[in-house]
Amino acid sequence: MVNANPEKIMRTGNHEAATNDLLSSLADKMSYLQTLSEAIQGGDDRLVFQLIDNERYAQKVLKAKHSESDDSNEALVTDVHNWIAEFLSKRLIAYLNQVYPFFYFEQTGLGQFDFYFGNWWGRRRFGSLDVINVGFNFDASEYSKLERAFELEKQNKRLNSDEIDALSQTNDHLQDLIDGQAERDQRKAAIRQEIKQLAEERVMPWEVAKQKEHKEELMAELAHLTDLDEQANHSYQTIKDNEKKILALSKEDTLISYEMQSIVAKFGTFDGFEEKNDALYRDYITSLIATGQVGD
Amino acid sequence: MTNMTEKYETQTFYPHAQTEDEQPADAKKAASSLSTTGRLMAYSKQLRNSLNKGLDFTAVLDTLIATNDSEELLTATLRLAEFELDDAYLVFPQQYSRADYYLLFLERLLELHQESSIILNSSDHNKELYHEYPGVNTAGYFVFKVTEENKYGAYYTEVNTGNVLFYLDLRQRILRFNSHDLTNLLVLDYGERFDRNVIQMFQEQFLNIGWYLKKDYGFDVDFNLLDPVNNALYPISDPGVPQQALDRLFIKAAAVNYMLISGPHGEAILDLAEDVQLSLFARDGRWVIAVADPNNEVSFFDVLFKYDFLHDWYLENRNSLEIRADNLYF
Numbered sequence: 001m002v003n004a005n006p007e008k009i010m011r012t013g014n015h016e017a018a019t020n021d022l023l024s025s026l027a028d029k030m031s032y033l034q035t036l037s038e039a040i041q042g043g044d045d046r047l048v049f050q051l052i053d054n055e056r057y058a059q060k061v062l063k064a065k066h067s068e069s070d071d072s073n074e075a076l077v078t079d080v081h082n083w084i085a086e087f088l089s090k091r092l093i094a095y096l097n098q099v100y101p102f103f104y105f106e107q108t109g110l111g112q113f114d115f116y117f118g119n120w121w122g123r124r125r126f127g128s129l130d131v132i133n134v135g136f137n138f139d140a141s142e143y144s145k146l147e148r149a150f151e152l153e154k155q156n157k158r159l160n161s162d163e164i165d166a167l168s169q170t171n172d173h174l175q176d177l178i179d180g181q182a183e184r185d186q187r188k189a190a191i192r193q194e195i196k197q198l199a200e201e202r203v204m205p206w207e208v209a210k211q212k213e214h215k216e217e218l219m220a221e222l223a224h225l226t227d228l229d230e231q232a233n234h235s236y237q238t239i240k241d242n243e244k245k246i247l248a249l250s251k252e253d254t255l256i257s258y259e260m261q262s263i264v265a266k267f268g269t270f271d272g273f274e275e276k277n278d279a280l281y282r283d284y285i286t287s288l289i290a291t292g293q294v295g296d
Numbered sequence: 297m298t299n300m301t302e303k304y305e306t307q308t309f310y311p312h313a314q315t316e317d318e319q320p321a322d323a324k325k326a327a328s329s330l331s332t333t334g335r336l337m338a339y340s341k342q343l344r345n346s347l348n349k350g351l352d353f354t355a356v357l358d359t360l361i362a363t364n365d366s367e368e369l370l371t372a373t374l375r376l377a378e379f380e381l382d383d384a385y386l387v388f389p390q391q392y393s394r395a396d397y398y399l400l401f402l403e404r405l406l407e408l409h410q411e412s413s414i415i416l417n418s419s420d421h422n423k424e425l426y427h428e429y430p431g432v433n434t435a436g437y438f439v440f441k442v443t444e445e446n447k448y449g450a451y452y453t454e455v456n457t458g459n460v461l462f463y464l465d466l467r468q469r470i471l472r473f474n475s476h477d478l479t480n481l482l483v484l485d486y487g488e489r490f491d492r493n494v495i496q497m498f499q500e501q502f503l504n505i506g507w508y509l510k511k512d513y514g515f516d517v518d519f520n521l522l523d524p525v526n527n528a529l530y531p532i533s534d535p536g537v538p539q540q541a542l543d544r545l546f547i548k549a550a551a552v553n554y555m556l557i558s559g560p561h562g563e564a565i566l567d568l569a570e571d572v573q574l575s576l577f578a579r580d581g582r583w584v585i586a587v588a589d590p591n592n593e594v595s596f597f598d599v600l601f602k603y604d605f606l607h608d609w610y611l612e613n614r615n616s617l618e619i620r621a622d623n624l625y626f
Binding site for chain 1: 540542543544545546547550555556557558564
């Protein structure tokens with residue numbers, strides 16, 4: 001490819017030579033666009049990928065240490081990347097459907113796609129597809145949940161096991177509070193009776209302090225029981241709220257367990273999945289070469 | 297059988313001692329201008345009319361009991377149900393009620409189709425007819441309950457529990473099943489106590505009743521959750537999206553290795569064994585349940601008995617999922 005650096009052209013100083021350089025440069029650009037146009041018309045996706053990002057192609061596919069690529073021609077088409085992505089997406093998504101059968105793509109705009117993990121109820125939006133670079137932009141939060149679920153699996157735990165256990169325990173406790181109402185009512189009646197008796201009782205002067213102490217103990221217990229009553233009154237709503245939370249967490253655990261099963265079935269491990277993601281560009285170009293997919 | 301003595305006292309007729317109230321207007325007018333002989337003639341004529349009416353009644357009753365023609369059967373039932381047997385001249389103390397004729401009609405209808413498991417019994421104690429079903433006759437018995445506001449309709453009711461299973465109107469030709477009480481009686485109560493084949497018998501009898509009414513007389517039938525055809529939609533009571541119920545189904549299904557999937561239009565789809573598919577989706581703004589199978593023979597009711605997790609799921613989420621019945625009648 002001809003070097004079309006404008007600074008160099010300026011430095012020649014010679015008008016005629018500069019004009020020739022310009023014409024040469026324009027011819028080069030036209031040739032680039034012509035080649036790209038033909039690649040698109042001919043359905044040569046591989047060549048399109050090479051033309052729009054030669055450096056990436058050289059690094060990933062040819063394993064070149066550093067290429068002498070010049071991206072000025074590539075800059076000519078950056079404003080039409082969405083159209084190019086649209087063009088390239090058809091064959092790419094067909095390939096991804098094979099490799100990642102659990103990803104479901106939904107077009108959100110020209111050349112733009114989101115993908116969902118699975119087709120099950122409540123499936124999660126897992127990120128968007130970068131067609132030009134043949135890669136996934138994973139939703140960081142959803143991705144990290146999945147990653148963490150794989151780690152927790154080694155301890156025989158699900159992502160939300162601990163939180164669900166904690167909420168369940170809270171609910172058990174609150175339910176006990178509600179169930180204990182009758183018992184507390186009995187105890188309160190007994191205490192009130194006893195306090196009443198104490199008030200009526202005449203004691204020796206040296207017993208007054210002791211009696212007072214006893215009364216204070218009873219008052220404290222009564223206050224505590226009333227406090228528990230208050231808590232029990234609010235418990236019903238809290239239990240409902242917690243049940244809702246538990247449902248949401250269980251649902252998430254179920255979703256993630258399906259995701260994990262999908263990954264294990266296809267890649268064996270989460271590492272296998274990540275390796276495949278990292279090698280996706282090269283693998284895809286290689287598959288284009290291997291299947292000689294030119295034209296449909 | 298209803299003893300009608302509360303309504304009309306059987307009494308001796310005294311031609312010369314009529315009170316104003318007891319006399320029909322025309323007889324009164326005639327009596328005032330007639331001789332004794334004339335009065336006796338008029339009385340005799342009235343009595344003959346009443347006796348003829350009684351004979352006419354017995355002929356219709358014989359038809360109801362014995363006819364093999366389904367058109368005749370319905371006509372006879374309707375006539376009997378509306379028959380005013382008693383008049384001022386003649387009172388029949390022993391009579392059956394409209395509820396009894398409806399029971400008899402159903403029993404005869406199934407008999408005409410050689411499909412009846414129903415035992416039609418008569419109770420000496422309550423002087424009424426009732427239905428029993430083999431295998432569950434110690435648990436309950438069934439009668440029609442009539443309401444004041446509707447002259448022709450009647451509710452098929454299990455007497456011990458008070459569960460109202462369907463509404464039948466032979467005049468308007470309407471049959472409506474009641475999802476709520478069917479669930480209470482057959483899924484909850486009998487479902488716990490009896491074998492599946494007992495439930496199946498009820499189900500078949502009820503379906504047969506509906507089909508024969510539809511086929512023989514063109515009844516408008518809502519089978520509700522018993523309806524096995526694929527295009528039957530079971531509307532649920534939740535006015536919005538049954539989100540929690542769906543999430544619970546997703547979790548419950550996963551626990552027994554079924555996957556609730558999300559369809560292209562936001563519907564929830566559960567593929568069960570033998571190509572049976574349960575789905576929930578919005579139709580005209582309200583959510584419905586549908587059950588499809590290759591032979592058009594599986595209803596939502598069947599599914600509840602075939603899959604424990606769906607049985608539990610439905611009962612635990614009834615506040616949201618309960619199949620709606622025709623609110624004109626229930």
